[in-house]
Amino acid sequence: xxxxxxxxxxxxxxxxxxxxxxxxxxxxxxxxxxxxxxxxxxxxxxxxxxxxxxxxxxxxxxxxxxxxxxxxxxxxxxxxxxxxxxxxxxxxxxxxxxxxxxxxxxxxxxxxxxx
Amino acid sequence: xxxxxxxxxxxxxxxxxxxxxxxxxxxxxxxxxxxxxxxxxxxxxxxxxxxxxxxxxxxxxxxxxxxxxxxxxxxxxxxxxxxxxxxxxxxxxxxxxxxxxxxxxxxxxxxxx
Numbered sequence: 001x002x003x004x005x006x007x008x009x010x011x012x013x014x015x016x017x018x019x020x021x022x023x024x025x026x027x028x029x030x031x032x033x034x035x036x037x038x039x040x041x042x043x044x045x046x047x048x049x050x051x052x053x054x055x056x057x058x059x060x061x062x063x064x065x066x067x068x069x070x071x072x073x074x075x076x077x078x079x080x081x082x083x084x085x086x087x088x089x090x091x092x093x094x095x096x097x098x099x100x101x102x103x104x105x106x107x108x109x110x111x112x113x114x115x
Numbered sequence: 116x117x118x119x120x121x122x123x124x125x126x127x128x129x130x131x132x133x134x135x136x137x138x139x140x141x142x143x144x145x146x147x148x149x150x151x152x153x154x155x156x157x158x159x160x161x162x163x164x165x166x167x168x169x170x171x172x173x174x175x176x177x178x179x180x181x182x183x184x185x186x187x188x189x190x191x192x193x194x195x196x197x198x199x200x201x202x203x204x205x206x207x208x209x210x211x212x213x214x215x216x217x218x219x220x221x222x223x224x225x226x227x228x
Contacts, residue, residue, distance in 0.1 A: 103161050105161075106160070
């Protein structure tokens, strides 16, 4: 398996624009997570899905953020409108969470810069 | 809710020397504990994990960690570091049957020749 695939790797956008980050989890993994990494706040969980259903979105910072998982092989994180303080690295991770298989596999991240 | 503290922001170690990274967690029951490594511009890679059983856990790249319940700690060790070990290291905790990882702030390791 190619691992968790995120696109784009880098995104530069202007304040106020819509941004969509994409993630393809590892096939067979039932859980998908979106994390954000910043210098100030470290790694924060934004939302996670189980079998394509959002389970906990308490980490989503504002209504400007939304996430979807229309099928088992694709998820998006959308920011509309974007603001400079949204600049961060966004990671997607997936996990099978079966028995002792509780490892989360991370993608390489999308570095978002909002100017 | 569970939380993780990594007291050391930055550690510099000589190549060939031993390395120990500290991690303390806060959780009422036995947690799931993890160490991840992040190289510049890369995602996080799991080094090792602890769920139950033997409190000394072996991981990849020659790393090991010891779970000490009495100290609420899960320190990471490597007997002899290589220049390629220069990276940022994250300790993480998850509650039993809860799939959310809470990460520490990370420790940056610099390896000098």
